[in-house]
Amino acid sequence: MKTIPKSLCLSLLAILCCGVLTAAPSGGPYGPRHLTYEIPADATRVIYVSPDGSATHTGATLDEPTDLASAVREATTGTAIILRGGTYRTGELVFNQGITFQPYLDEKPVLKGTRIATEWESVRDGYWRTRWETLFPAAPADWWRRGREGMYTPPWFFNNDMVFRDGQLLGAKGWEGELDENSYVIDYEQGYVYVNFDPSDHLMEITAWDGGFTRTTEDVHGKSNDGVGPVFRGLTLSQYAYRAIEIEGIDPEGPMEPGTYGQDIVGTTLEDLTIQYCSRVAGYFRGDNMVFRHNLIADTSTEGIFILASANALLERNIVTRTNVEPITGYYATAIKIFNQCDDVVVRDNLIIDNPDSSGVWWDVGNDRAVFINNWVENTQNGFFFEISQMAICAGNVFVNCDKGLWILNARNAEIYQNTFVNSGLAIDRTPRSAAADHFGWHPATGPDVDERVGHVIANNLLITDPSYDQPLIRIGQSKSLCGELTDSQIATMHSNVLVREQGGNHAGLISIAPVDGAEACTRTYTTLEELEADFPDFAVHTEMGNYPGPILKNLRLRNISLLTTFPGNTAVDTLPAPIRELLGLPQTGALRRGAYPDGRM
Helix, strand or coil: CCCCCHHHHHHHHHHHHCCCCCCCCCCCCCCCCCCCCCCCCCEEEEEEEECCCCCCHHHHHHCCCCCCCHHHCCCCCEEEEEEEEEEEEEEEEEEEECCEEEEECCCCCCECEHHHHHHCECCCCCCEECCCCCCCCCCCCCCCCCHCCCCCCCCCHCCCCCEEECEECCCEECCCCCCCCEEEECCCCCCCCCCCCCHCCCCCCECCCEEEEEECCEEEEECCCCECCCCCEEEEEEEECCCCEEEECCCCCCCCCCCCCCCCCEEEEEEEEEEEEEECCEEEEEECCCCCECCCCEEEECEEEECCECCEEEEEECCECCCCCCCCCCCCCCCEEEEECCCEEEECCCCCEEEEEEEEEECCCCCEEEEECCEEEEECCEEEEEEECCCEEEEEEEEECCCCHHHHHHEEEEEEECCEECCCCCEEEECCCEEEECEEEEEHHHCHHHHHHHCCCCCCCCCCEECCCCCCEEEECCCCCHHCCCCCCCCCEEECCCEEEECCCCCCCCEEECCCCCCHCCCCCCCEEEEEEECCCCCCCECCCCCCCCCCCCCCCEEEEEEECCCCCCEEEEEHHHHHHHHHHHCCCCCECCCCCHHHHC
């Protein structure tokens, strides 16, 4: 088994490159900070804009601001566009330069992709309608399978229009007879929006722009792409029909060599942004050396942050919540998607909560060297999902009330250390899925082949469930069709874990392992340490597992997940490798408790 070498961990430390690292989620602050923005000292030009700025002004002075669209057309790399506070109803702002967008001092610019609907007519029986010209009908992607999902997801969920009443997002319905006071219907043939309440005393907003900003790779405004990424700071972007921000670039349609993509636009930075109510995603982001820091991403219809074909990205101190809000099934939505041959992406110390119909962070298809450390993930389907990819470190994280806190699928060389799982499973699976006749075509060709999905490490983790959790805490599984074909374990090393179920809970077992010779369907489930030791003595080293009659955590309701000193499993071991200690900022020597808070603090 080839573990992630110390040299790689040191290179990852260089990527992280700021602040003092400490194992476990920091506790915040997360999301946008209240800052005062000075004019960037290195700006080559400053353009002031305001919601009522005039296109006849150059924006050279604070007293004579221009409008945002004019500023975007004129700006070149090095320009700082300074936004006065207020609401900008605008969109489709396309540029190809390294521009900085930020507020003036501590003012609050809000960019909206809606217009206000003021002309309504009463129809009958309490129904009202307005004619609307900017509608965004859409259809599901061609890979969506209606035969599997059409009974769960109605087709109008794929349209990108949104209607808001006094800032509240209304729900889409299929025809007028379904309407209630919290919904709307669109007649796309005639161009009408219908509601079932009197809108005259409300602020009614309807989507008018597909997107906010697009950093294109094409020629635009008489300028060519110079490859410099934009900087967005301190803004709010809301109510866009598709996405708030798009950074263009190459999307590989098959395996490609690193360095042949990700170079079109380099160095995009998003800090202290609020992006809410986008009918697909907050943004699609491509290009190397991106930074996402202290942002709030919320209320999207599929993904929150969607990163494609990029390298050396850093995401830290963000809040990502309430994604896939409708919800759409069969789209496999996730709060943060890292897709299609991304390398060296670091997701550190983020708050990923309340995404019950989405995964948390999903590395999908051909990714290398993922780093997922010190995050708090709660109420999601799969907290850390690593699929068709290779080499990952998942350490120091907390998973609470997730279907699977961690899921490794058809991947290799994932190292899982020092995490705390509360009512959240840890699963590692392999299937016969390959690039031959796959539903998604070339996707499996970017990752390890069926017989290469090995090399995983599971150590120093703490897994706790209450009686409501009815699955094994750890599952090492493979498809039944692989029985007899693949007999080697996916696990290179498993030791020093604590697995405990509150007494009175499910007795189906604590660990499920495949393949096991002689077991039904190659799978055996283990309830006691003695059972595990009989088949897999190495897996049982420094391991504690079983039921426990008393309280285990200090106070889960208050999110204090430190182990009580009275719990017998609250012991320390000296088994954490030096590179992982260094990555987490832990002492290089000495015994540590298991889980995300090895020093007992919380």
